[in-house]
Amino acid sequence: LLQLYVPLNWFGTYYRVIQKNFIDMENMFDLLREEKEVVDAPGAGHLILHAPHFRGGGADIEFCSVSFGYLPDQPVLRSVSFSVPHGKTVALVGPSGSGKSTVIRLLFRFYDVQAGAVLVGGQNVKTVTQSSLRAAIGVVPQDTVLFNNTIKFNIRYGRVDATDEEIIEAAKHADIHNQIMTFRDGYDTIVGERGLKLSGGEKQRVAIARTILKNPHFVLLDEATSALDTQTERNIQAALYHICDNRTTLIVAHRLSTIIHADQILVLVNGEIVERGRHEDLLNKGGRYANMWEEQLSNKDAERREMEKPSEV
Numbered sequence: 612l613l614q615l616y617v618p619l620n621w622f623g624t625y626y627r628v629i630q631k632n633f634i635d636m637e638n639m640f641d642l643l644r645e646e647k648e649v650v651d652a653p654g655a656g657h658l659i660l661h662a663p664h665f666r667g668g669g670a671d672i673e674f675c676s677v678s679f680g681y682l683p684d685q686p687v688l689r690s691v692s693f694s695v696p697h698g699k700t701v702a703l704v705g706p707s708g709s710g711k712s713t714v715i716r717l718l719f720r721f722y723d724v725q726a727g728a729v730l731v732g733g734q735n736v737k738t739v740t741q742s743s744l745r746a747a748i749g750v751v752p753q754d755t756v757l758f759n760n761t762i763k764f765n766i767r768y769g770r771v772d773a774t775d776e777e778i779i780e781a782a783k784h785a786d787i788h789n790q791i792m793t794f795r796d797g798y799d800t801i802v803g804e805r806g807l808k809l810s811g812g813e814k815q816r817v818a819i820a821r822t823i824l825k826n827p828h829f830v831l832l833d834e835a836t837s838a839l840d841t842q843t844e845r846n847i848q849a850a851l852y853h854i855c856d857n858r859t860t861l862i863v864a865h866r867l868s869t870i871i872h873a874d875q876i877l878v879l880v881n882g883e884i885v886e887r888g889r890h891e892d893l894l895n896k897g898g899r900y901a902n903m904w905e906e907q908l909s910n911k912d913a914e915r916r917e918m919e920k921p922s923e924v
């Protein structure tokens with residue numbers, strides 16, 4: 612009986628891990644509230660990441676005149692076209708509700724486009740299995756879900772067969788190792804509702820460590836909207852550098868300071884790309900992006916002045 616129990620128990624544990632992983636993804640995109648209407652095409656193949664015809668040309672990610680709406684008569688994206696060449700970083704910015712997260716959902720093929728096409732590695736996402744597509748993508752969500760378990764478990768979750776050494780290495784790259792070492796139980800510290808509470812910035816670094824461990828071909832980063840203090844922001848920047856460097860990355864950015872080094876910035880307004888270029892070029896243009904930049908600088912200034920005010924007794 613024991614012989615049967617061990618593999619079954621093992622299977623049960625991993626099944627739960629895999630299932631939780633999926634639930635985590637679903638939480639990220641509020642999928643539980645959404646219809647799951649997308650299914651694999653009959654005979655869909657695996658996403659091929661280094662197809663011979665693709666080497667040397669084409670972009671890793673391509674949106675070709677994509678139009679989409681959650682409801683038929685309410686367009687959310689209007690003829691959106693852009694590409695992310697291999698190893699490059701493209702950032703999406705724009706007002707709330709302009710369609711930034713929708714771009715990420717379409718890339719994951721949580722929905723099908725109404726017109727145009729989404730290509731990954733030169734293949735239309737409609738023609739490949741969703742599991743192979745999602746396996747190639749690492750996501751750092753806005754709000755990371757942590758389990759009531761050890762920090763080690765929460766990081767290992769990026770790749771269940773990772774060794775302890777690999778977990779520590781990932782945590783170092785995510786700039787959270789030193790902090791973990793200050794906890795009495797180190798990597799065995801329980802986090803979550805029943806244990807230590809981590810701040811938003813720390814949770815995001817745990818998500819970054821997971822993604823580093825997963826070592827995906829593409830990274831999608833949905834930056835947290837919450838304001839971070841300068842030190843936390845610096846730590847996150849340093850951690851992000853390790854996942855974005857030489858990896859095809861799409862960032863939804865709320866703080867423009869995060870993306871000043873992006874290879875291309877797309878400004879999305881009301882479902883349309885109204886400006887595109889590098890940070891300096893867009894500043895010189897004096898348009899929408901330049902206005903957003905000015906606004907963020909003056910907000911930061913106001914915050915600093917507020918903090919420097921002598922407190923009244």
Ligand code: ATP
Nearest residue numbers: 645681682687705706707708709710711712713714
């Ligand atoms: P934010 O910066 O606030 O996260 P965003 O630019 O990412 O916003 P999206 O989440 O892509 O914006 O939403 C774009 C539009 O689509 C919004 O008007 C939103 O209300 C609508 N929308 C998003 N999800 C759904 C849904 N599941 N069903 C119907 N409409 C939706």
